[in-house]
Amino acid sequence: MSVLSDERPIGFIDSGVGGLTVVKEAMRQLPNEKIIYLGDTARCPYGPRPAEQVIEFTWQMTRFLLNENIKMLVIACNTATAVALEEIKKSVDIPVIGVIQPGSRAALKASKNGHVGIIGTLGTIKSDSYRLEIQEKAPETQVISLACPKFVPIVExxxxxxxxxxxxxxxxxxxxxxxxIDTLVLGCTHYPLLRPIIHHVMGPDVTLIDSGAETVSDVSALLDYFDLNNLNRTIIKQHQFFTTGSPKMFKDIASDWLNIDSLDVTHIELGGK
Amino acid sequence: MSVLSDERPIGFIDSGVGGLTVVKEAMRQLPNEKIIYLGDTARCPYGPRPAEQVIEFTWQMTRFLLNENIKMLVIACNTATAVALEEIKKSVDIPVIGVIQPGSRAALKASKNGHVGIIGTLGTIKSDSYRLEIQEKAPETQVISLACPKFVPIVExxxxxxxxxxxxxxxxxxxxxxxxIDTLVLGCTHYPLLRPIIHHVMGPDVTLIDSGAETVSDVSALLDYFDLNNLNRTIIKQHQFFTTGSPKMFKDIASDWLNIDSLDVTHIELGGK
Known part of the structure; x- marks a missing residue:
């Protein structure tokens, strides 16, 4: 219905390769959109870092992508969402979306017995964001949280x-x-890469919620709401990936996960460690 | 994560009882939210009316609910969304959501063979909004539209x-x-009441998309995005229903559909026929 077309890319940031699980879903649901991704692999994991440092790193990534003229920012990292979303959302003039609200909403929809598990990084679990978000909407929900600090290094x-x-x-x-628990939130965007194993361990009666995939529905709703869709498909867009770590390692994981051979991966420096 | 709580109701408008299919889903997904509903039963159906008249009627409904201090408006009527959404969204200072974008998006997600059917009122089909919206995002999609002018009177x-x-x-x-077609959009919020029959006629291989139910996901995403959730559940809220037609007939259908015995239904006058 709109006649406007916004061809600027959507920006995704993460502590490393985890946000690629969100990107994969975005590519599927939003095939017209150009994606620009930044993974701060050199400083991954964010989970054990103090909140102030995660906020600082998230701002560095945000500023890098704002310079690339993005039309929307997806904080595709639970740890960063937990501590930096509200501040960044208030401070920049494009829509900013995190992964915790969509994941919480999906968990509430999925759970039948009101017992929900959350797994995430030390930072995410310490922030208690999922429990707060879920119990804000459904106070009677029983939430069990568990930090899994070893998962991210395995994926990376x-x-x-x-x-x-x-x-x-x-x-x-x-x-x-x-x-x-009948529902388990994969409260870290790295975890969907471990999904088959997690599914095997938890059994078929526990619904796994991929907070990142849920987030793409919100991205899509906000693209519609703010009239930001790219309607011009005649210009072929190449997605762009940036990492502060090794482009080779990033490319290996990303090519495999996204099922794309020729990825445009560039190394950049963001700041100190 | 928010400390703000917005206890104002969410407004829903429709030409009659059709929007109740959206309300039913809203009650399920958003149990904390107070709902205020206005069905313009006396002037239903909107489908055969000229666009200018539908826009005028939609504005009358909108103004009525704005006076009731709503925090968000859902145009739970495809005919009204097709012709009035953009104008109203631009003119009022609360978020306004229609049913066509969420329904289109869900159809694109559901269809595997790229052949999508749309059924709706004369007005909705004439506006061609669904086809435009779907082909804007996926131009190669084959869209077959069919007006079903007899469906709304049967429901009402x-x-x-x-x-x-x-x-x-x-x-x-x-x-x-x-x-x-492997996907059929119920492009009128009245049609989900006919869903069992439509399903029987179309067969199990055709996925039916309830545009209204899809809309509630967007409502939920925007409540989160704009920080408008009601977090205060200690104040018990009674939903309110208004109709320009017979409260008795409205109550019969609404009580049955929503499975609530004691509905607060009030007759109001909006304007001429």
């Missing part, structure tokens, strides 16, 4: 299908078994 | 489960059979 080192991964996931999640 | 007269309904739906949709 491209070992997410290894036998080590199986052992670590099984050992870490043991405490969530027999806890009555 | 509380005959949506009758043998007459079965005959009319079967006869009307015959032309859509053997058209390769």
């Amino acid at each position: 080192s491209n070992q997410f299908a290894s036998s080590v991964a199986k052992k670590v996931v099984s050992y870490t999640l043991a405490t969530l078994k027999n806890k009555k | 007269s509380n005959q949506f489960a009758s043998s007459v309904a079965k005959k009319v739906v079967s006869y009307t949709l015959a032309t859509l059979k053997n058209k390769k």
Whole structure:
């Protein structure tokens, strides 16, 4: 219905490769949109870092993408969303979306027995954002949170299908078994790469919520609401990926996960460690 | 994560009882929110009316609800969305959501073979809004549109489960059979009340999209985005329903559809016919 077309890219930021799970869903649901991605691999994981530092790093990534003239910013990282979303959303003049609200909403929709598990990084679990968000809307919901600090390093080192991964996931999640939860939020965008193993460990009766994939529905709703869709498909757009770490390692994981051979990956420097 | 709570109601408008299919989903997904509904039953159906008149009627409904201090307006009527959404959205200072964009998006997600059917009122089909919206995002999609002017009167007269309904739906949709469509958008919020019959006629291989139910996901995303959720559940809220027609007839259909016995339904006058 609109006659306007906004051809600027949508920006995605993450501490590393985790946000690619959001990008994959965005490519599927929004095939007209150009994506520009920045993973701060050199300083990953964000999970154990103090909140002030995560906020600072998130601002650095945000400013980099604002310079690339993005029309919307997706903070495709739960740790960064938990501590930096509200501040950045208030301060920049494009729509900014995090992954925690969409993930929380999906968990509330999915759970039938009102017992929801959350797994995430140390930072995300410490922020208690998912529990607050969920209980804000449904105070009677029982929320069990568990930090899984070993998961991100496994994914970033491209070992997410290894036998080590199986052992670590099984050992870490043991405490969530027999806890009555019927829904488990993958509260870190890296975790969907471990989804088959997590599914195997938790069993078929636990619904896994991919907070990143849920986020793309919100991206789509806001593109419509703010009239920001790209309607011009005659200009072929090449997605762009930036990493503060090794482009080779990033490309290996990204090509595999996104199922694209020729990815445009560039190394950049953001700041100190 | 928010500390703000917005206890104002969400407003829903429709030409009659059709918007109740959206309200039903809103009550399920947003149990904390107070709903205020206005159905212009006395002037229903909107479908055959000229666009200018539908715009005027929609403005009358909008002004009535703005006086009731709503925090968001849902135009839960496809005919009104098609002709009045953009103008009203631009003119009022609360978020305004229509049903066509969410329905179009859901259809694109659901269709595997790229052949999508749209059924709606004369006005909606004449506006071609669904086809434009869908092809804007996926130009190669084949869209077949069909006006079903007899459906709304059947629903408004509380005959949506009758043998007459079965005959009319079967006869009307015959032309859509053997058209390769794998997805059919119920492009009128009245039609979900005919859903069992439509499903029976179209068969199990055609996915039915309830544009209204899809809209509630957008409502939820925008409540989050604009920080408009009601977090205060200690104040019990009674939903309010207004109709320009017979409160008795409205109450019969609404109580049945929403499965609520004690509905607060009030007759109001909006303007001329």
